[in-house]
Amino acid sequence: MKGGSEYENAEKGYKQARLGVAETPPDKLRYKLTVMYGQINGATRALEDVRARQKDVREAAQKKIEQLRQEYLEMKALIDASEASSTRKIKEEEKRVSSKFDNIYQILLKKKAEMQTVKEEIEAALTKGGEFEFLEKAAQLQAVSTKPVYVPKVELNHELIKGVSQSTADLKTELKRCLRKPEEPLTSEEEKKPKKVPAAAVSPNKLPIFGSSEQLGDLKQAGFEAAAKPTPVQPNSVSLKAKVLENFLAKSRPELLAYAVKVILDYNTAYSKVALSENYTVASVAETHQSYRPHPQRFTYCSQVLGLHCYKKGIHYWEVELQKNNFCGMGICYGSMARQGPESRLGRNCASWCVEWFNNKISAWHNNVEKILPTTKATRVGVLLNCDHGFVIFFAVALDRIHVMYKYKEDFTEALYPAFWVFSTGATLSICSA
Known part of the structure; x- marks a missing residue:
């Protein structure tokens, strides 16, 4: 019997070894199960935390996008106002010169009518009337001025036009400079140029443009x-x-x-x-x-x-x-x-x-x-x-x-x-x- 028992125990151990299962007390398995429950709960909380953080990131990004949208709307309004001011100045200058041309045109029209009348009177004097009437009319017509037509020089104020154009060009250059990526190097020519705010950016009729919402905010705070x-x-x-x-x-x-x-x-x-x-x-x-x-x-x-x-x-x-x-x-x-x-x-x-x-x-x-x-x-x-x-x-x-x-x-x-x-x-x- 003793030999048979040893044989049975050896066979049982062999079978357990083949199955890869070691005999484990129930308390250890229960502890293992508790640990697994805890780890699963931890993993669940981690998943929820990841989704919550992802939502926070999405909301923060959307909020920042909305802030940027408002800032860019303000900057666009500034650019529109600057454009309107520059356009108004050019139109006012064109209106001033055009008005002068209208006056000159009316004067020339009147002058032409006067010359037409004199021409007709001369033609009438040469074809009609007696000698006495001719001499009398000739004397009258002799005193009439027949100076050639003079058109005064009228043109746009090129200094004003140049100033408006230069201010706009300076504004564009400044905007490009502000928007340039930090890693983008300046050319040697640009490095030599002094970095100044263009005249258009400080005139009451030419509103400022800045490269970022932070700059705009700093300006308002200041x-x-x-x-x-x-x-x-x-x-x-x-x-x-x-x-x-x-x-x-x-x-x-x-x-x-x-x-x-x-x-x-x-x-x-x-x-x-x-x-x-x-x-x-x-x-x-x-x-x-x-x-x-x-x-x-x-x-x-x-x-x-x-x-x-x-x-x-x-x-x-x-x-x-x-x-x-x-x-x-x-x-x-x-x-x-x-x-x-x-x-x-x-x-x-x-x-x-x-x-x-x-x-x-x-x-x-x-x-x-x-x-x-x-x-x-x-x-x-x-x-x-x-x-x-x-x-x-x-x-x-x-x-x-x-x-x-x-x-x-x-x-x-x-x-x-x-x-x-x-x-x-x-x-x-x-x-x-x-």
């Missing part, structure tokens, strides 16, 4: 000061300021338009229900909140928006058309004006000046002090800001006739932004192209 037309004198006394103010109060609309600037609305300041359109030149009240991203300069309480560029020196003029002139307003403010709470409303603080339509009432507001103004049927308002001599004037504009609505005299201490308030549905403010 408070970009738009260059202004030079004034003949600098303010040095109260009497001089008063004289300059009196002079501007008496100016005609064409004279004010000489100081016109292109105002573009700043997307990053617009209240969530202020809709911007027409290349950021029209502000209206939307039915629903717009998908604006958070920004420290955005108004969160009042339905307002600021201009993109600020002015710290010089003289600047812009006009605004009111489509529905109730519950809206316009003016100027410091960049430091509050963006939250009731004190952020135009005219309700010491950092803003405005005129406002509230139903049928028109008021001027500054530092929370109201001044009731006479009513006007004009639907266009002109704003004249003189930073150098410290005043802002609001004009009611009807065709080429204007009258003063209100004026503020102030020693401005910060850069100033055009500012706008639209409250009721249907109220629309449109920046006019001068």
